[in-house]
Amino acid sequence: MPSVLITGANRGLGLGLTQLYLADGWQVQACCRLPAEAVELQELLENSEDRLSVHLLDLENLQTVEAIKDTIGDNPIDVLLNVAGYYGPTIISEPGGLQIFGTTDYGVFEKTFHVNVIGPMKVCETFVENVAGSDQKKMVTISSIAGSIGENKSGKLYPYRASKVAVNAIMKSMSIELRDREIIAAPLHPGWVRTDMGGPLADIDAATSVSGIKNVIEGMTMAHSGRYLVYDGSELPW
């Protein structure tokens, strides 16, 4: 039975991916900050036939990553899926949410980097042996088109763009450094999705995004490692 570890699994894309992988017969390690408050995950637990485990993970507290590693031990992880992310206290579609030049909140800037970049780096380092010991050997981090410098036509969003470009950079370095272990590593843009982060005006619904993401991950080979993938099978420039 293939196994996936998903961060940010309590809502939005992480929850959607958890549901999809469970429905496809996978073993799912679902990680989130507040498992006791993750009502949807708790409901899934009841019908998961022991294929779902829920873990406490807070990417601002890296010890929680190591605690999950202690629980999982050497069990293989076919797909390591970094979904947990942070935009800021005000989402993009709300007043004041555009992170405009001259209004930068540097506390938010640091937190965004910690959650969106240091977090995935720590998760990949911690579980690399589990991935290397699996059949599929895939590490995917949910990035954003906001992390494409080449596609940036509208400016703004400084802390968020910076974090997503940075996470693209580390996934590219992993694709090179982990190649001889046959690990496939890539960032993936999920589309602009109607989630709590994306807001109600976003382009696509979560179901469209997560089914696309799962398809893209299924089709990933070494040839896709180190590329900037998109949920619909296309590719973005850096």
Next chain:
Amino acid sequence: MPTALISGASRGLGLGLAEVLLADHWLVHACCRNPEASERLKLLKTEAEGRLLVHTLDVLDHSSIEALASSLGGQPIDALLNVAGYYGTPGLTEPGGLQQFGNQDFDDWMKIYRTNVIGPMKMCEVFVENVAASKRKIMISLSSELGSIGENDLGKMYAYRASKAALNAIMKSMSIDLSEKGIVAVSLHPGWVRTDMGGPEAPCDVQTSVAGMKKVIDEISLKHSGKFMVYNGSEMGW
């Protein structure tokens, strides 16, 4: 007389840029953490005919940036040059300095990000009106080839690459957001230079790098804004 403000001006590329700009009769605000400790900066001051003004500034200490802005008031700054940067500890050419996978110091990651991304962001926000009030209206952040995701074929150096890619992202957003003020915002790769950071094996000397960067500064215009420029006049992919 054109005016430059340089962070990290006590040594290496920052000092070299101060020298070539002074030689071309610019007024130079040279900023560094500890002016008293830089003998070369002191010597330069004695030869500068009053055109070199030395200021205490630490890009990690935002209050020091604001204090300098208060003391400069509305004086125009033709070229804001973010040179201060940090590779990490140990340095690039020291044992263990390659920031290999599995070997991250995440406290150092935050210092690298604060110095290389958040510092320049704060500098640009604080001095934007001074730049807008000048004739040349230039904001340049020294980036690195290591911040090019597309050019990365060696892997490793996670924290440093992430910071320079993120720096490129914010300069690109500034090029868009500040275009209506007529401000030119770019990232500039100085070459791999024999400085304290670059190490003794680097192929380029400081003189070649700063002479090239001076030419870039002389010739830069709005059509270059938002690009990833190189000291030798070429351009780099993201």
